[in-house]
Amino acid sequence: MxxxxxxxxxxxxxxxxxxxxxxxxxxxxxxxxxxxxxxxxxxxxxxxxxxxxxxxxxxxxxxxxxxxDDATDLQRAITVQATRLVATALRPLWELRGSAMELITVAVDAHTGWLSENGNLYRYLSLHSHGDRDAVTDVRTVIARQLTRLFEHYMTLLGMDTRDAEPAAFGVVGLVDSCTAQWLENPRDVPRTELAALLTRWTWRLLDDTLRAGGVELDPHITLPPAPPQPTI
Incomplete structure (x- = not known):
């Protein structure tokens, strides 16, 4: 049949x-x-x-x-999970409300705090890259792309050209991440809170310069309108 x-x-x-x-x-x-x-x-x-x-x-x-399959397969699985952990830890940042300075302060504190609490994992990511896959770069890229969307929203709201949103986002993430990574290896008696305050100030200056170049002068202490929900990282 x-x-x-x-x-x-x-x-x-x-x-x-x-x-x-x-x-x-x-x-x-x-x-x-x-x-x-x-x-x-x-x-x-x-x-x-x-x-x-x-x-x-x-x-x-x-x-x-x-x-x-082998040690490399295990290392790759660890780096994938670590990237997810970072994304999960920082996800609440994309729903913050307040002034530009408040948003920057909380974001920088969260980023430096995560790296400080997970220093060995961050060092592990730095040590284990596979071919053209750089785990630390992957983590930075995930954060920077999310930040790019946030910058584009506010630049559009302010009537600015959004082409500078991506380089500004990657610049901010690179600044905070690389400075904190170096601090982990050589703190030089600088408390994390002091480092975070320094990076917050530098971040605002980078963004302020970008805004002024686009013809916008923004008071960093004025509450900004809330951004729409950001896509999941």
Whole structure:
């Protein structure tokens, strides 16, 4: 019968079910191992060994590699998750309300705070790039593209040309991120709050110069109209 020819056998359906369960279990275990890796990095530093990660996960090292192709595959999974963590941590910033100075102050404090609290993870990202994939650049790009959309909104509102929005956004993110990264390695007795205040001032000056070049003088302490909801990072 034709139906007998085209209907999958019970054995085939059973095999498909086992394959689907294995795929789901493998993805779940990969996530668990990445979380263990993040804990190991936080405790043991950016050069943490695979053996340490396996210990943190409570498995033998060979068991770890049943779920990852090799060390590079594990490192790539960690960097992807780290990028998501940064995006999640900074997502509330795109819904802030207040003056330009208030927005800058809160954003800079959040960015420097995250890097300060996750210094070992940031160093790990700096150490592990794969081919043309630079994890730190990926993180900066995610933040800068979100900031670009925010700048474009306010520049449009002020009647300005928005072509400078992207370079201004990448400039601000590069300034805050690179200065904080250097501070992590050599704080020179500068408290983070003092660093954040300095970066806040520099950020405003960069934005103020961009605004003035576009013919706009903005009081940094006047409350701005709220921006529309930003797309999820």
């Amino acid at each position: 034709l139906s007998e020819v085209i209907t999958p056998s019970a054995t085939t359906r059973s095999g498909d079910g086992r394959a689907a369960r294995w795929t789901g279990q493998r993805e779940r275990r990969r996530r668990e191992f990445v979380e263990a890796a993040l804990r190991a990095i936080a405790e043991h530093g950016p050069r943490v060994s695979t053996a340490r990660i396996a210990d943190e996960a409570g498995v033998a090292r060979p068991q770890l590699y049943k779920h990852f």
